Amino acid sequence: MIAEAGLAALWLAAGLALVQLALGWGAARSGSAELLAATRRVSVAQGVLAMLSFGVLILLFLQSDMSVQLVAQNSHSEKPWLYKFAGAWGNHEGSMLLWVTVLAMAGGGVALVERRIDGKTLAATLGAQAAIAIGFYAFILIASNPFLRLNPPAPEGMGLNPLLQDPGLAFHPPTLYFGYVGLSVAFSFAVGALLTREVGPAFARAMRPWVLIAWVFLTIGITAGSYWAYYELGWGGWWFWDPVENASLMPWLAATALLHSVTVLATRDGLRAWTLMLAVVAFSMSMIGTFLVRSGILVSVHAFAVDPTRGSFILALLGIYIGGALALFGARVSTVTQGSTFQLVSREGALVLNNLLLSVILGIVFIGTLYPLLAQAMGQQLSIGAPFFNKASVPVALVLVVATMAGPLLKWRRDRWGALGRQMALPGVVSVLAFAALAALSGSSDWVALIGLALAAGLAVASVLPLWKRNLRRTPLHIWGMVIAHVGIAVSIAGMASDAAFKQERLVALRTGEATTVGPFQVKLADVRPAIGPNYSAMQAHLDVTRSGGAPFVLFPGQHYFSSPVTTTSEAAIKTMADGQLYTVLGEGTGDGRWQVRLWWKPWITLIWFGGALIALGGLMAMIGRLRRERRPAAGAEDGE
Template identity: 65%
Template sequence: MIAEFGLAALWLAAALAALQLIAGALALTPRGAALAGVVRPVAVVQGLLALAAFGALILVFAETDLSVKLVAMNSHSMKPLIFKIAGAWGNHEGSMLLWVTVMGMAGGFVALVEKRLPEPTMLATLAGQAFVSLGFYAFLLIASNPFERLSPAPPEGNGLNPLLQDLGLAFHPPTLYLGYVGLSVAFSFAIGALVTRQVGPAFARAMRPWVLAAWIFLTVGITAGSYWAYYELGWGGWWFWDPVENASLMPWLAATALLHSCGVLAARNALRAWTVMLGVVAFSMSMIGTFLVRSGILTSVHAFAVDPERGSFILALLAINIGGALTLFGLRAATVTEGERFRPVSREGALVLNNVMLSAILGIVLFGTLYPLLAEAMGAKVSVGPPYFNPMSAIFFVPMLVVLAVGPLLRWRRDTFARVRKRLALPLLAVLAGIAIVLAIGDVAVLPFLGLVLAAGLAVASVLPLRDRNLRRTPLPVWGMVLAHFGIAVALFGMASESAFSVEKLVAVRTGETTRVGPWAIRLMAVEPVAGPNWTALEAQMLARYQDGRGTELRPQSRSFWTPPQQTSESALLTRWNGQLYAVLGGEATDGRWQLRLWWKPFVPMIWLGGLLIALGGVLALAGRTASDIRRLVARDKIAYRRTRQGR
């Protein structure tokens, strides 16, 4: 029953999306103006219906209704409840349903609260949102119905990939999806603005909170995904430049650029066409990324099933949405003027450079990710990995960091280097100190060296915008910017430190023996079997001492799941302020010894701490902007209220 209810809700939501599109489009014509009032309520109800469908899917997963094919394929009755629920979106159909749900909810929310834009632009925006949603509804209903029944129901389900039975990963995809789909709102705003040719500060201000929110979710999602790969895959790597990772990085890069150009448009009414373009590109990258991952067209660690049928369906959606938007852009952009002018040396100038660098990195990542496909089309197989991506993105990343240090100190419109030169003394000093320290440690490769030194300079430079300010009256968005930029320095420091100073040790030891890795002495106490809800494991008990101090226990496991049968290694981590000890239990070696893999990774948690700081900076900025938006709204309502009273 629940499954049928969900399916009905989904069909209704799709029908309402169609209504929203038609009513929105007709309302833009003189004869259809009467329909204008329909669009907003329809958008809200459409979002709620999608949510109901998603709720139904969660319910059938929670009670493991094996007569639903999706549940039988991806779940199992002997599984902790939290992973049963997470299983609802841990598969293709469910994740697509999550996608339209978030999209519908976002559209409904925009329809409820956004009152700043001219009504025609809003109608076009909501119609655009409905158009994109409609494609995904069609995809769900025609090619991947999540509520399909299976008759007869099997006695037991296939289970969920054990690698995915992890709290971090259970919430990593939805977080990313919130980011991806949040960008769909920016996309729709861009379409709306192009249709009505209303590109200006009001458009940027309406779009900005959505971009910010999406960007926060993307930042958190990427950070969490990286940490998951780090501890779950058991080899201590945190970024592989794998296609799936790149697929999440590309929207982030575009969203970061969009965020900054939005700021220019909102504050200075400049970069109009460029901002609209980025609005289109950011969501396009989300869709392209999702397509690349879901179609299984690229070889990846996270190999999803290859299914050309579904692949071509999503590709058709992409071609219509992105191709349509870019065509509209081509037709309209020539009539969108560039807006206010500014000098190269100015806040805007720095932000333009930042945008150019981010776009270039995006270009490198996209091209490098797709190149193996291009080579295959030409009949050859190549691999493009870290040895390509690291130096090539550094070409643009390094100058971007320099701009990032200087830019926030510049004034809008026009400025001179002479004015900011004095303020840059401090960061330069930090850079020189960094160089001295790293040289003293010695033997650090070029890229980590650059990373460490630039991180030092940036950490200092990022807080400079707070100088000469009354801290109590500094607006929240400024705090947000400072925090996010500081977060970049922190993350960069973690990355560079991990790559420069990690120590690895592979050993085979007997119980009772001690081995050393970096400043740690680790003694293997015992290896014993343990059992969990749907797995059994061998667990090593180790005692780790830092510089022969007090011992701390570590318990890495080698787990065997039985539904589906698979082995995973659960690493054990020991975090100190100055780094992380990473221990993995390998196989049994000869004569009663156990293979251990141990790493000491100085300052590695900074990578993810930095990521969280960046996201927190976004939260502060969003809070600040939303608060002032609400104040403005309330003030306007008061004025309107007074006017009506006076009119009486």
């Protein structure tokens, strides 16, 4: 009966969300402390019930309860427990439940810890969070019930697509979901503030940790997703600009802009309306990204997969929440008093430039992703891919790198051009020298990539300059966070540019015993032999590799053949070295005794993901630093309850 218990918990949580909305509304209007306290309690209870419901679903998957339709359709009793566990969200219904659970947990978290902003705004925020949750509860209960029973029970489950059985994929969606849904808190804060018109530094400080943690999750999710794409797709690419990837990039871009503008609001009480706008946009991008893309409206050549009921439901929810929030913004924002203004040459000025450029990149990704849809409505088939995105966004991104160098070196409120020039002298010289050296020595004619490398070198130097002449022990943690995140950006860009400029490719068909070269490597196809895996059969190549002057090593790329469903996957074998990766793939046989072998030498490519990890680490440090710092003076000062 535990499936019924899960369903009951879900209904109860949905009911509590309604209560939370009503209480929050009342508390926001009246300012009553009792009503606010009740709203808090209901929010926490709603979060707990949602978690309970999702916990039940996980339990059903772990137990392989084949009387539950979702389990029977997506799991198998012989599967390793990790994939049973991950199977709970590896399907439409389960992932929707995870989505609403994170939403409810975030609301409960706000209710538990938030003591800084005024009671009315908090009440309105919790009400808004409940309003979002209600729509998704309704969607799950009406159109996507994960606890549906199967009568009679299935004797055995249908299994999980072998392509999806990867430890990386198992935890990739939840990571992204924590990021997407974490931004719902910023969205609700913005809606709350628009309702009460209380926008100021206290509001920004309350919102900032939520933005940071969501952003850290998104950064990890995107970085990890890119690495899995790289090693699983078998062509050495790490970013393809396809709609699903763009769907995760757009909220990240908006959140990056938001966490910078919220700092201006917290520190200088500027950019009030703009910060509210970004908070609304960031979560809107999460919803558009998740649902519009998943609906199949965009990606698929064969879009019949869209269930019209579900599709219409989701689209209606998007219309209500995004349209409602944007309409509220339009109606209310003119009554939000303008924050303080500032000088062009100042920290704020650089952050405004940062926001402007990030928004432009966001706009490029957004229109590039959705434009095929518009063209289709006009009866035209259009494909928009890497060439457009790179041409349009890379120049903007390079200017953004320069702004990132300058920003942290500028004083708040007002600085002088002369001072800026002195501060930028060292990074500037480093960039110019790096470019000259690369242009002269590298032999690459990919100028954009070389500029990227040169600017990355400058950014790395500029990023650590804020630590100059500081007592490192007494430097606040959030400053360290900023420094590390900015260095991470430099590192990541260096990896991307290096891959673009210096990668070497070799595609050949070899007989066993034959050898070829790629970059500094000699690669010999020693043997190709069959192998057996747990649920697949395979052909595996034995490659003997020697690097000029280095010790020899072996690699075993393979082709895996799965029988249910019939799938062939190329399993790349990658050798990671200090200065890059050798990426090897075994293709098909040519029919005359030769084997296709694909080889890439990718100098410094690991920096892309190492940089991503640094960025996430920096974000985490900034969040912890901010929380610690703001706990101290705030204790007891403006406690609502």
